[in-house]
Each structure stands twice: as C-alpha cells, then as structure tokens.
Amino acid sequence: MDHHPLRSFQTSLPKTLSLFFFSLFLLFSSTTSAFDLATIPFNDGYSHLFGDGNVVRSADGNGVQLLLDRYTGSGFISSNMYQYGFFSANIKLPSNNTAGICVAFYTSNGEVFEKSHDELDFEFLGNVAGKPWRFQTNLYGNGSTHRGREERYRLWFDPSRGYHRYSILWTQKNVIFYIDEVPIREVLRSEEMRGEYPSKPMSLYATIWDASNWATSGGRYKVNYKYAPFGAEFKDLVLKGCSTDPFQEFSDIEGCADQNTHLEAQEYAEVTPIRRMKMRRFRQRFMYYSYCYDTIRYPIPPPECHFNLAEKQRFKETGRLKFGGSHRRQSRRRGRNTTPVDENDQNDM
Numbered sequence: 001m002d003h004h005p006l007r008s009f010q011t012s013l014p015k016t017l018s019l020f021f022f023s024l025f026l027l028f029s030s031t032t033s034a035f036d037l038a039t040i041p042f043n044d045g046y047s048h049l050f051g052d053g054n055v056v057r058s059a060d061g062n063g064v065q066l067l068l069d070r071y072t073g074s075g076f077i078s079s080n081m082y083q084y085g086f087f088s089a090n091i092k093l094p095s096n097n098t099a100g101i102c103v104a105f106y107t108s109n110g111e112v113f114e115k116s117h118d119e120l121d122f123e124f125l126g127n128v129a130g131k132p133w134r135f136q137t138n139l140y141g142n143g144s145t146h147r148g149r150e151e152r153y154r155l156w157f158d159p160s161r162g163y164h165r166y167s168i169l170w171t172q173k174n175v176i177f178y179i180d181e182v183p184i185r186e187v188l189r190s191e192e193m194r195g196e197y198p199s200k201p202m203s204l205y206a207t208i209w210d211a212s213n214w215a216t217s218g219g220r221y222k223v224n225y226k227y228a229p230f231g232a233e234f235k236d237l238v239l240k241g242c243s244t245d246p247f248q249e250f251s252d253i254e255g256c257a258d259q260n261t262h263l264e265a266q267e268y269a270e271v272t273p274i275r276r277m278k279m280r281r282f283r284q285r286f287m288y289y290s291y292c293y294d295t296i297r298y299p300i301p302p303p304e305c306h307f308n309l310a311e312k313q314r315f316k317e318t319g320r321l322k323f324g325g326s327h328r329r330q331s332r333r334r335g336r337n338t339t340p341v342d343e344n345d346q347n348d349m
C-alpha cells in the first residue's frame with residue numbers, strides 16, 4: 001500500500017467533508033421535525049361564510065373546496081373567535097389561468113369591531129397562464145387601515161401542484177407567518193406599534209374572490225371565466241387558541257392566560273436560530289416588496305421598521321426592486337388591503 005502523505009490527505013478530505021455534511025444534516029433534520037399539530041374536521045370548527053353552493057366539503061369531512069365561478073366566490077369562517085392562537089391549513093391553489101383571483105387565509109374581527117378592527121393576512125394572487133402565483137402578508141391593528149403593512153413575495157414551489165401548510169401564529173408577544181415550517185415574517189409587539197398590534201379576539205377566514213381590479217399586475221389582467229370554476233382546496237385544519245366571546249371581555253381571562261402560556265410553549269412559537277436563518281434566506285430571495293422600504297408611500301418609515309441591510313440592498317431608494325422591474329411605474333390609487341401597483345408584479349423573475 002502506498003502511504004504517501006499527499007494521498008492520505010486526499011482521502012481524508014472527503015471524509016471530513018462528509019462528516020461536515022452529515023452534521024449539517026443532523027442539524028437540519030433535528031429541527032425540521034414536523035410541528036405537533038392537532039387537526040379538526042371542518043364541521044367542528046368552521047361554517048360557510050358566503051357563496052354557499054361553492055363551499056364544497058370533502059367526503060372525509062377534513063377539508064373543503066372553495067370555488068369561484070362567474071356568479072360568486074366563496075368563503076368559510078371559524079365558528080368561534082380567538083384571543084391569540086395558531087391558525088393553519090394545508091392549502092392547494094387553483095392552477096393555470098388564475099389572473100385576477102385572490103385566495104385569502106386570514107384572521108380578522110372586522111365584522112365585530114368595524115372602526116377598530118384587527119387583521120392578519122395571507123393573500124395569494126393569481127397570475128396569467130404559465131406565470132407563478134404571488135402572495136402578500138399584511139397586518140392591521142385597532143383600525144389602522146390608513147397604514148398597510150404589506151410585504152409581497154414569490155414562492156419557492158408551485159402552490160397549485162400540491163398542498164402546503166400555511167400558518168399564522170398570533171401571541172401577545174409576536175406574530176409569525178409560516179409556510180410549511182419556514183417562518184417567512186415575524187412581527188414583534190413593540191413599543192413603536194402602540195395600539196396597532198392586534199389584540200382583540202379574531203375569527204379565522206378563508207375566501208376565494210374576484211380581485212380583477214388589483215390582484216394581477218395592478219388590475220391589468222382580469223379573471224377569465226372561460227377557465228372557471230376555480231377551486232382552492234383546504235384540509236388538515238388547525239385551530240389552536242383561546243376561544244373567547246368578544247362581548248364578554250372579562251369572563252375568560254384566567255382560562256386564556258393558561259392557554260396562552262401553552263400556546264407560547266409550542267415549538268412553532270419560537271424562531272430558533274436555524275429557523276431565523278431560513279427566514280432570512282427566504283426574505284432575501286423571495287421578498288420583492290416591503291412597506292418598510294417604500295419611501296413613496298412612507299417618506300418617513302413607520303416606527304416599527306428596523307432595516308435589515310441585506311434585505312434593503314435589494315431595493316432602490318423608492319422601495320422598488322433593483323433588478324428585473326420594468327421602468328414604467330404605474331400608479332393607481334386603490335382602497336385598503338392593496339399594495340401600490342408594483343412594476344415587479346409584471347415580471348416573472
């Protein structure tokens with residue numbers, strides 16, 4: 001046998017490398033173990049909200065399909081309201097020509113507190129055939145409709161090809177939006193947000209609707225009903241939180257304290273260092289709009305915005321993405337719940 005030192009160096013290098021990858025694997029696999037989730041049958045936690053005929057329960061009772069056709073969209077709502085909670089579903093979005101369609105998965109109390117409502121949103125925005133779905137997250141607190149806190153992103157997979165889990169964690173300390181087990185946005189309750197941190201009981205909603213006037217390239221592409229009906233699938237639903245009656249504010253406080261302690265002790269309530277790394281990586285690759293960097297809308301950045309240099313570098317002074325945007329800016333005023341028209345929406349990237 002040849003024991004040339006160089007040779008042994010050459011053979012030990014791959015060994016060191018494989019050890020390195022193996023430890024990486026351990027590191028990841030030990031933290032990617034699935035969240036411990038208790039799912040409930042659809043009828044146990046939810047009821048239809050609108051478009052009755054278009055809310056189609058699955059045969060096994062664990063899911064529902066929400067349809068949009070030329071007559072109506074559809075939606076469901078949780079039967080109870082929750083003071084903090086974890087809201088989650090496996091969702092599959094409609095495929096092909098989905099321009100103009102919005103599928104929303106969100107918590108709100110807008111029907112109870114008209115002037116001071118709270119809201120946490122996932123809003124999925126359809127696209128023309130061959131182009132990917134986009135989505136945005138948003139937050140309103142105590143009626144702060146004058147201030148949208150939108151962020152917009154691409155996804156790292158095709159959400160119409162299979163189910164993925166989308167979750168909203170809302171505690172008294174923070175809000176985390178998850179896709180599968182990757183946290184994509186965390187909002188901390190901070191002094192700066194004052195009363196605009198959501199803190200009143202909310203219901204969970206899921207809807208599909210015609211958002212032709214803004215969802216795709218700022219309204220350029222409308223829903224094409226030649227391809228209808230469009231169906232969004234929801235299953236393996238999770239509702240974990242303190243169910244409260246907003247009209248009896250003081251009745252459940254002790255019960256909620258225990259449940260909230262329990263909620264905050266769950267694995268998904270903590271952004272571990274590895275999850276934080278994944279969140280950073282997601283945001284640096286897939287976020288193409290954040291209200292925090294939009295100096296046209298907010299010449300003075302909202303006080304809760306803390307600039308992340310790596311994120312900020314992706315944007316021009318105006319908050320538009322540096323690369324891949326067309327140079328024609330469209331501007332059109334829209335109502336609440338919408339982001340300014342963004343040229344980046346017109347590009348496939």
Ligand SMILES: *[C@@H]1O[C@H](CO)[C@@H](O)[C@H](O)[C@H]1NC(C)=O
Nearest residue numbers: 094095096097129130160227
């Ligand atoms: C979507 O389009 C592809 C290719 O055009 C087609 O094969 C597929 O059946 C379509 N899917 C649906 C759900 O219409």
Ligand SMILES: *[C@@H]1O[C@H](CO)[C@@H](O)[C@H](O)[C@H]1NC(C)=O
Nearest residue numbers: 115116142143194195196199
């Ligand atoms: C919420 O807004 C109302 C006014 O609409 C105000 O009276 C109240 O103090 C606010 N709550 C918080 C927690 O800031």
